[in-house]
Amino acid sequence: MTTTISNLKNVYEYHQGFGNHFASEALKDALPKGQNTPQKCPYNLYAEQLSGTAFTVPRTHNQRTWLYRIRPSVVHTPFVRNTSVNDLLVSKFGCEDVLITPTQIRWSPFDLPGAEDKINFVQGLKSLAGAGDPACRSGLGIHIYSANTDMGKTAFYNSDGDFLIVPQQGTLDIFTEFGKMKVAPNEIAVIQRGVRYSVSLPDGNSRGYVLEVFGAHFELPDLGPIGSNGLANPRDFLTPKAAFEEENDVEWQIVTKFNGQMFSAKQTHTPFDVVAWHGNYAPYKYDLANFCVVNSVSFDHIDPSIFTVLTAKSDTPGVAVADFVIFPPRWAVTEKTFRPPYFHRNCMSEFMGLIAGDYDGKSDGFSPGGGSLHSAMTPHGPDAAVFEAASSAELKPVYVGRNNQAFMFETSFMLSLTHWGFETCGKVQENYYKAWQNLENKFNGTL
Template sequence: MGNRNWIPVRAAQGVHSRQAHADLPEGTYEREISKEGFFGPAAFIHHRRPPTGWTSFEGPLRPRAFDLARLNAAEPSPWAAGKVLYNAAVEVRFWKLAQAMPALARNADGDQLLFVHQGTGDLFCDYGRLAYGPGDYLYLPRGTMWRLAPAEPTAVLMIQATNTHFGLPDKGLLGGHALFDPAILETPALDDAFRAHQAQEGEFRVEIKKRGEVSVVTYPYNPLDAVGWHGELAPVRLNVKDIRPVASHRYHLPPSVHTTFLSDRFVVCTFTPRPFETDPGALKVPFFHNNDDFDEVLFYHAGDFFSRDHIEAGMMTFHPSGFTHGPHPKALKNMLVQPKPATDEYAVMIDTRDPLEVGEAAASVENPAYVDSWKTP
C-alpha cells in the first residue's frame, strides 16, 4: 500500500530488547514507530513510563469515541443514514432499519460492505437471496440492486469503497486457506423465497446514489427478475465466526494480520476471539504505537474488548494519525500476565491512508471524556 523504497537503517542504542514485543527491559514500556501502518520499517523505543500518560490533550488530534447505538432513528433508505466518518476514498455510515426497505438501493459510487451488528432477515438482490444475521459481512459489488427485509430490527455498519472495489489480502506464507477458506463465502440463491419476492406486483423504486446524491428510477414491475446468472462477480456473505485468526504464543502480532478486506486506500480488519500469548516474556496486550500513516477506527460488535475500558457494543473509537496510543491503564496491569486464557471480542477495524472527517451523525453521539480514559486512575 505504498512506496517500498526505504532509507536503510540498522542501529541500536542503550538498553533494549532483542525481539520486538517480547522480553522488554525490566520496568520499561515499548513504543513502536513504523511506516505503512505495520507493514514497513519500524523502530522500538523503550520508555520508563507509559507513552500515553498525558494529563491533558487539547486540539483536534485527540482520540474520539462515539456511541453509535444511541443513533435511534430507523431510516427506510440506507442513503438517509447519517455519515459517521468519511474521506474521498471511504464512507462509513451507521444504519438502523425496522421494516423492509420500501425501495431498492443501488450504489453507483463504489462497492458496498454491510456489517450486520444486530438483527436477522433477508437480503434480496440482482443475484438472488442471502439470509443475514449478527456478525455477517455482506459484500455488494458496485451497481448491485438490493433491499433488506428484516425479520427483526436491524443495525448495520456500512462501509463504501468510493470509486473502487474490495478485495482479499495476500495471505503469503500462510496459504490461501488461512483466516478463512474462500469456499466459506456464500453467494445468493435463486430459491423459493427469492421467487416469491419476484412475484410481488406493482411499482418498484430504485434509489441510486452517485456522487453523494440520490436519483430515483421507477419500474412498473420488480426489476429483480433474474432467472439465472454466472460469472466471477457476485455478492457474498462472510460471518465473523467463520474467521479463524492467526495467533502466536510467543509474539503479540500486529492488527494487520487480521485484515479481512482490502481497498485502494484503506483496509478492513476483523478481531475475533483468540488465545493469549503464553510465552512468559511476550506482550499480552496491544503495544503502544504511533499510527502516523493511517487513521484508525474500531467498531465494537460484541464481547469484552480487553485493551479498552468503558467500551460497549455499538461504540466506535477514532484515533487520527499523528499521536501515540495503546492499551488503557487497566489493561497495562495484564501486560505480561493475563488472568484469562483468551480474548472475548468481535470488532471491525478500518485503517485509512487519508485523514477522515467526522460526520454529523457521529458528532451527535460523541463521548468527549474518552481522551481522559488513558489517565492513571
C-alpha cells in the same frame, strides 16, 4: 391488472467460494448455451451485462456478470433528485463542509429508531467520516445504520462504490438481483457498486456499520509467509443462487446514491426479475466465526494485519485503500509479552466498532453499537486499567474474547468527520482522552 409469479424455492441457497465465476439459474436451461447474447434468449429473457471494472483491465482483475431478466433495468422513469430519502449520507469529503481533528474520538452506541418512527435501511444510513470523492473514484466513507422497517417496494443501488455491511443488532434479509441473502450479526455482506437490492428486517430494530469504498473492490489479502491456508478461506464465502419474482403493474421506487446525492426513479415491475446469471461480479456474505486466526506461539505481539478478512488495495503495493480487520475469540499463549494491543502511532486511520462483548484493549466505555476513531499518527493504545492488569497478569495460556467480536475499518487515507458524526449525533464521549490520563511516570533509573 397485477400478476405475480415467483420462483423462490432457492431462497437462501448459496454458491461457495470467493471471486469465482458462477453460473446460476432459477429455471432449467435459462442460461444461453455457448454465447452471452444470442439473437433470442431462452424464455424470451433479456440479456444485460453488469460490469464492475473497465472492459480492458487485465483478465485477472476483470469483474462482470451477465444477467438474464424478464425486463431490462433500463425500463424506468427519469431519475430526479430526492433529498427526502436521506440527507445524512455523505460521500464528498474533500469539500469544506467537513470537520478535521487529530484527537482520539469515541462514540457511545448509536440510537435505534423510536417506535413511532418508520425508518428503513437506506433512510437509516448516516455518515461518520471519510476521505476523497466518488467522482474521482478515490476514497471511502464510514457509515452506521439504524432501522426498524422493511424497504417494501423500494430498491437501492449505490453508483458511488461498494458497501461492506456489518450487522451489530438484527438480521438483514437482503433481496438482490442475484438472489437472497440472510445476514445476521457476526456475519458480513458485500454488495458491489451498481447491484440493486432491498432490505427487510425480520427482527425489527436493526443497527450496524458500513464501509464504503469508491474506487476499488474488496479482495482476500495476500498470505505471504503464512502460506496457502489461514485467515478467511475462500470456500467460506457465500454468493446467492438465482431466485426471481415477476410483477406487473406494481409501482417500485428505485433509489440510487450518485456522486454523493440521492436520486429516485419509478418503474412498474420488480427489479428482482433475474431468472439466471453467470459471472464473477456478485454480492456475497461471510460468517466471521469461520476466520482462522494465526498468532505468535512464542513471544511478542504480532501486527494486527494478521487479522485482515478483506482488503481493498491501492495502486501502491502493500498499502490499502481500506482493510476490514477483526479481533475474534482466540488463544493467547505468548511468553514475556504484554498481550493487549501495544501503544502505537501509525500512518493509517483506524475506525473500530464492537459487534458483541468486550474488547480486550479497553476496560470501559467501548460498547456494542458504538465506535472509535484513531487518526493517522495520533497515539492510542490500552487504557490505564488494562495496562495495569496486563503488566502484572500471570502469563499462562488464556482464551481471549470469548463471545466477543470487535472489528476495525483501517485506511491509508486521513479521515474527515461529518457534522452529524462529530456535533449533532450526541454520542461523542467528550472525556475519552481521560482513558490515558492515569498512565503514570514509573521510570526507574536503576535496574
